[in-house]
Amino acid sequence: MVRGEAGSPWRLGIIGGGPAGSFFAHFASRWSSRLQIPVSLIIFDGKSFQKSGPQGCNLCAGVISRSLQLRLKEEGIFLPAKRIMSWVEGYRLHIQDESIRLESPPGRQGKVATVFRGNGPRYTRFPDIVSFDDFLLNWAQDMGARVIPFPVQSLRFPEKDGDPIIVLYGSSPTSLAEEEVDWLIGAFGVNTNLGQKLQHFGLGYVPPATRLTFQAELKFPGDIREEIIGHDIHIFFPRHRLIRYATLIPKGQFTTLTIIGWKDISPDILQQFYELPEIKKRFPPSKPTCFCYPRIVISSCRPPKNPRFLLVGDAAFCRYYKNGLESAFLSARLAAQAIFENYSRKNSNKIYYHRAEKFIIKDNFYGRILFRCNDLIASFPPLTKFNLSLIRKTCESFLSRQLKEILWDIFTGEKPYRQIFRACLQPRLLWEILKFSIIEICKKRKNEISHSGLAAPHESHKISQPEDSNKTEVSRQDLFLSSSKVMMNNNLNSTSGEISSAFDKAAALSPTSLYSVKSLEIKETTSLSNKTIVVIGGGPAGTSFAIKLRRLVRHQPQPPRIFLYEGKPLEKKSHYNQCLGVLSPPLPEIMEKELAFPSPGL
Numbered sequence: 001m002v003r004g005e006a007g008s009p010w011r012l013g014i015i016g017g018g019p020a021g022s023f024f025a026h027f028a029s030r031w032s033s034r035l036q037i038p039v040s041l042i043i044f045d046g047k048s049f050q051k052s053g054p055q056g057c058n059l060c061a062g063v064i065s066r067s068l069q070l071r072l073k074e075e076g077i078f079l080p081a082k083r084i085m086s087w088v089e090g091y092r093l094h095i096q097d098e099s100i101r102l103e104s105p106p107g108r109q110g111k112v113a114t115v116f117r118g119n120g121p122r123y124t125r126f127p128d129i130v131s132f133d134d135f136l137l138n139w140a141q142d143m144g145a146r147v148i149p150f151p152v153q154s155l156r157f158p159e160k161d162g163d164p165i166i167v168l169y170g171s172s173p174t175s176l177a178e179e180e181v182d183w184l185i186g187a188f189g190v191n192t193n194l195g196q197k198l199q200h201f202g203l204g205y206v207p208p209a210t211r212l213t214f215q216a217e218l219k220f221p222g223d224i225r226e227e228i229i230g231h232d233i234h235i236f237f238p239r240h241r242l243i244r245y246a247t248l249i250p251k252g253q254f255t256t257l258t259i260i261g262w263k264d265i266s267p268d269i270l271q272q273f274y275e276l277p278e279i280k281k282r283f284p285p286s287k288p289t290c291f292c293y294p295r296i297v298i299s300s301c302r303p304p305k306n307p308r309f310l311l312v313g314d315a316a317f318c319r320y321y322k323n324g325l326e327s328a329f330l331s332a333r334l335a336a337q338a339i340f341e342n343y344s345r346k347n348s349n350k351i352y353y354h355r356a357e358k359f360i361i362k363d364n365f366y367g368r369i370l371f372r373c374n375d376l377i378a379s380f381p382p383l384t385k386f387n388l389s390l391i392r393k394t395c396e397s398f399l400s401r402q403l404k405e406i407l408w409d410i411f412t413g414e415k416p417y418r419q420i421f422r423a424c425l426q427p428r429l430l431w432e433i434l435k436f437s438i439i440e441i442c443k444k445r446k447n448e449i450s451h452s453g454l455a456a457p458h459e460s461h462k463i464s465q466p467e468d469s470n471k472t473e474v475s476r477q478d479l480f481l482s483s484s485k486v487m488m489n490n491n492l493n494s495t496s497g498e499i500s501s502a503f504d505k506a507a508a509l510s511p512t513s514l515y516s517v518k519s520l521e522i523k524e525t526t527s528l529s530n531k532t533i534v535v536i537g538g539g540p541a542g543t544s545f546a547i548k549l550r551r552l553v554r555h556q557p558q559p560p561r562i563f564l565y566e567g568k569p570l571e572k573k574s575h576y577n578q579c580l581g582v583l584s585p586p587l588p589e590i591m592e593k594e595l596a597f598p599s600p601g602l
């Protein structure tokens with residue numbers, strides 16, 4: 001009698017009742033109804049997700065991407081509101097001294113959610129069970145799975161094809177019970193030693209490579225939580241020899257800190273984190289309510305050769321540094337599909353790993369490239385500044401929107417890495433970056449040339465005395481201007497268009513090249529040739545004076561150099577000189593005649 005076809009159900013054993021195990025039970029149940037194959041689903045897991053602290057937790061940051069939420073909805077799995085700790089509004093990237101906020105690209109619906117995998121941090125009590133894994137395991141039970149609340153200690157694989165696999169389970173290796181199964185699904189993750197044990201079973205299985213990370217539940221004072229963390233996920237990319245990146249994730253009253261290192265995390269990592277300048281200035285050290293050192297998957301496993309033993313979730317492979325829960329969902333779906341579609345053949349395992357390779361594992365190749373690029377940009381300040389200026393200066397342009405979307409997709413994991421990688425290489429984006437770079441370099445060069453003859457910042461700007469002057473000081477005043485920086489340009493010309501372009505150049509100066517006027521010495525001068533004239537204030541009086549003067553002296557053999565200082569970035573809407581803006585006659589006429597300003601009415 002073939003199992004599953006004539007009444008006696010297929011026995012599917014699942015080691016691990018985490019997300020991968022529960023998702024597999026869900027899909028297996030769906031396939032069994034669709035193909036009318038009776039199944040008996042048995043989940044082995046010694047953990048109770050209704051407990052708080054690491055005992056009931058599968059050690060993860062608990063970010064549920066929108067793409068996973070969508071997949072769950074499509075399967076009819078609706079996560080109840082009380083299991084969600086926070087809804088995320090945006091992502092804030094902190095790279096050295098700079099920060100940038102990313103919001104969801106337009107047209108995408110829903111919000112990223114955060115959950116506790118277990119029933120909250122150690123010693124906390126919630127009025128209801130909040131655990132995400134508990135919800136999924138209940139779901140699996142509702143789909144017909146039976147849970148055996150003990151860990152699996154060992155396995156016995158039959159010598160004869162078709163004989164059952166024996167699962168040995170129990171709380172200690174000395175008192176074991178047995179369960180026979182026809183198929184075995186390994187969904188045991190990477191945070192127990194079962195994977196290492198199985199490596200020596202001669203099955204060919206080698207667990208994926210992992211890295212030790214750090215995770216803590218922090219309780220910051222309410223004002224810090226609300227004002228600094230808010231509803232955003234904060235990602236820090238410090239220049240630190242141990243910390244690759246760290247995230248702060250809002251979860252109701254708590255904030256989850258996750259630290260990912262360049263290597264395995266060391267025990268004093270929390271102290272090192274609090275000592276980072278970008279953290280020190282924002283957060284007071286907070287003692288963790290709960291902490292752990294979970295392992296994160298960084299490569300894929302070598303699959304076992306046994307055709308009736310399939311691995312899903314972290315025990316097999318995972319998306320590179322992102323959305324492990326979604327990978328668990330996808331691998332469980334692929335495994336169930338491979339088993340049920342090919343149950344009469346003996347190659348379901350090969351079909352499964354082949355598909356997983358195509359849809360999940362290969363994508364990590366692009367993920368690694370993207371993360372490496374990000375590391376490079378974050379660790380090299382000029383590159384960081386350049387990249388952030390690309391996003392900031394180009395405002396809501398195509399370039400800015402695309403770059404923000406790419407960053408959003410990398411850090412939320414909403415799109416496959418390959419798709420993000422392709423987006424990075426789209427010709428229009430590359431062209432815009434090249435164009436922006438060339439313009440920036442030209443602007444910088446021009447500014448350097450035009451300022452090369454000037455005094456260094458913070459030195460007094462000396463207006464030289466004419467050789468033929470009688471050196472009498474007419475008046476001497478020290479004018480203390482506001483401490484704010486004053487922009488400068490020396491490139492005035494007589495037409496309005498050129499004046500405004502001169503302002504653009506001034507605005508493009510980098511903060512370090514801005515000059516601040518501290519004091520001023522006014523001396524008598526009799527000739528203007530080759531002199532320096534400084535106009536303070538770029539309002540109508542200052543600019544009219546500068547334009548008129550420039551027009552008057554332009555045919556002189558050695559015309560004076562004219563500098564105009566103006567602190568307000570007047571091209572911005574928020575900066576203007578308060579006035580009703582009425583140009584009553586004969587002002588337009590005078591402006592046209594004296595300053596060669598085209599009349600606004602023309």
Ligand SMILES: Cc1cc2nc3c(=O)[nH]c(=O)nc-3n(C[C@H](O)[C@H](O)[C@H](O)COP(=O)(O)OP(=O)(O)OC[C@H]3O[C@@H](n4cnc5c(N)ncnc54)[C@H](O)[C@@H]3O)c2cc1C
Pocket residue numbers: 015016017018019020021044045046047058059060061062063064065150151152153187188189190191192193194213214215258294295296297312313314315318322323324325326327328
């Ligand atoms: C620091 C960190 C942060 C992360 N943050 C996120 C995130 O924000 N979002 C996200 O999507 N992913 C995240 N991940 C990845 C995510 O945690 C995993 O990809 C996901 O938990 C994999 O699910 P799983 O069911 O395969 O394994 P697990 O969640 O580890 O579940 C394995 C289950 O198997 C059980 N088990 C183990 N051994 C045995 C045994 N011998 N017998 C019986 N049962 C056993 C365990 O008790 C457990 O319940 C993070 C990972 C780390 C390390």
